[in-house]
Amino acid sequence: MKTQQVKSWQVADSASLYGIDGWGQKNFSISSAGEVTVTIPFDTGDVAIPIVDIIQAARDRDHELPLLLRIENLLDARVSEINETFQQAIEHAGYKAEYRGVFPVKVNQQCSVIEEISRFGTDFGHGLEAGSKAELLLCLANLNDNGLLICNGSKDQNFIDLGLWANRLGHQCFFVIESPSELPLIIARSQKLGIKPLIGLRIKISSKVGGLWTETSGDRSSFGLSTAQLIATVDQLRQAKMLDCLQLLHCHLGSQIPDIEEIKVAVREAARFYADLATENVPLKYLDLGGGLAVDYIGNQSLHSHSPNYNLADYCRCLVETIKETLAPHNIDHPTIVTESGRATVAHTSILLFEILNVVRYEANDLPEDCPEHCHPLVTRQYQLYQQAEVISPSEGYVEALTNRDKIRELFRSGVINLRERAMAENLFLAIAQTIAKKLDQLEKIPLPLDSLKQSLADIYYGNFSVFQSLPDTWAIGQMFPVMPVHRLNECPDRNATISDLTCDCDGKLDRFVLAGGESKTLPLHSLKAEEDYILGAFLMGAYQETMGDLHNLFGYTNVISIRINKEGGFDVTKEQSGDTISEVLSILEYNPTLFYKGFRDKVELAVKKKKINVKERQQILNHFSAQLNGQTYFNV
């Protein structure tokens, strides 16, 4: 029965199990060889590259796993898709102004990402958004000539001076005022430097949105001006004869907004602000609706915090049509629509790839052929249950075995049962539980006591990566990313597992997974094969993960490569960056690697003096220490 099942397993079964056609959006699929491929459409036809080929190319360049892979084509595709879909919605609605996107740098500040968005975005006038002084510097060095530069966040005098100079250089740099105290400084610096600022006002939208970031919206949001502050700020600008500088109205409701209806309500409110200010002769030109465009991490538009009930086309249409309708009763020009989509721009471009180092199975081994003599009666009873496990009632049998196990543990604690007897009893319990778990698939409804049985028996697959460094949001806010093997998908996955990372932290794990059937606490995986890597990919992780990650247990940045797939059917490695060495990580923690090495050398020299080691051994130890100091923080497999 089982072998037959394995034989008939098709690549299509893997595709529907992991839901790759949903969240993969045609960018990711599975080849007939059972390998995940990245597919890029060209006018000459699609080019599909297996991820394992890219891993090999990285390894040939000495970049081992764990590896962060960036696919430039996917970044370009998202930038053009966002711009073109807005353009279509504008044409379709007969909207009388244009769309201008900006990329919020905080979502992925990495050099290769920013350089590529700026380069590729030139034709669309796609700009950048900065939320701090460091981000502003980065924008000034990278921004193309056509893009807007939107400055949110708190601004000190030096920040403001930089932004003003940017205007002098020909950029359109907007200061978005988040709190009333910012305006006097902007006015003062502008007068001092003799440069006119471009000003935007951030409004607070009173309607709240759902999802994981709901606190960004509503009256208590820490960002934006209340209506009273807004009016006061407009009046201040009028008094200072700088009303002509006020050209942009801004709002941002939070990230990953799951429900399009809530977006619509908020956009209508923002457009009402716009209409009334414009009617008061404020010379507004731009309506900036911030971020929030969600990524479908599950791929079935299920109105879940991970799966919005809309796609990009719905979003663009919603914004364009809602603004148009809301402004219709007022005789004012349509504003240029700005959005600051970060997540939706970069999520797809990055994949974390890591190998499984070993597996712990919750399975019985070395079970006795007969019930051992002279056992405690409870152990004997456990043995009987084990023998009858195939035929007993699943829930009653399981509850009895569980009770026996706990009593046996108690007897061990009080010294009645010895360690070997306990070990055998625990093995028997596992065997009973495994047999019952196998029968669950045949039941129509899983009885309550067996609710989490499968999960409690799942294997633990240990991956060569750190959740805290590479997928911090899975730990911090319960974010899920699609995770699946990148090969062997023509084989039936025969195990159920959760994934643990390399850190010595019980939170360093993945135990919520995206499957086509919905959310799952375990992930179907394949048994490891001797002498063969087993490699998993975490997909759609290009947004927010890289700089939010930390050095927990001193695991640093992984190796990174960027590739560009070409229409000839191959790909080019466009950028590569080695991961942090141990020495680099230690430097961040105030250690001086040179002194550090010297300290260790003195210790080893002393050992020579005390005749614990000889000079040759000393040199071996020092060479090894030094090589590890300059090596990377992850496992060398």
Ligand SMILES: *Cc1c(COP(=O)(O)O)cnc(C)c1O
């Ligand atoms: C974080 C942020 C964004 C990006 O939001 P996404 O949902 O990732 O698109 C945009 N604008 C502002 C002001 C932000 O703080």
